[in-house]
Amino acid sequence: IQLTQSPSSLSASVGDRVTITCRASQGINGHLTWYQQKPGKAPKLLIYEASTLQSGVPSRFSGSGSGTDFTLTITSLQPEDFATYYCQHLNGFPFTFGPGTTVDIK
């Protein structure tokens, strides 16, 4: 199963609403996760099972989607949200990650 993400990068301002899309090459039964990674750090789990917010993650992050199309939305972007975001499927092996979307400061 291949995952594509769009856009590959975006520039945004603090307070903006940001939407990142992840598309799977076939249905993945909603087993889609989102991670945030900052330079030199390990990834951090944000969303699992397409729309469930991980404990401790701010509510400005949300996930949606089903079938093959999924979305990560950040409402009111904060300075600490500038990072790279990856989607991942866990619907059978091999698990694969999307290529990432880098969110930087406009």
Next chain:
Amino acid sequence: EVQLMESGGGLVQPGGSLRLSCAASGFTFSDHFMDWVRQAPGKGLEWVARIRNKASRYSIEYAASVKGRFTISRDDSKKSLDLQMNSLKTEDTAVYYCVRDSRDYAFDIWGQGTVVTVSS
């Protein structure tokens, strides 16, 4: 505190071997499936291997890129996870992360990573 800490990375020549270890603390290690994920310099994330728990007979899965060269293992009594890497190639150069599966289709705990460099 729930924590994973990798060790064993370093510089190795092509064709060589290296063994990575991961020490777990702060949770019931034996309950969880465990994975290795790697990230080549400047690149994205790549899942490497999984080992399930005792209830799932410690069954194992590998990425095609490492199958036959890497071996994942665990010792629940020591709360440790290992990755034996043989016949290393330059393309195995990466940061290797030890990762906990949450049991809800997600990788919820990540180690800080250990750097493996394969170069002559």
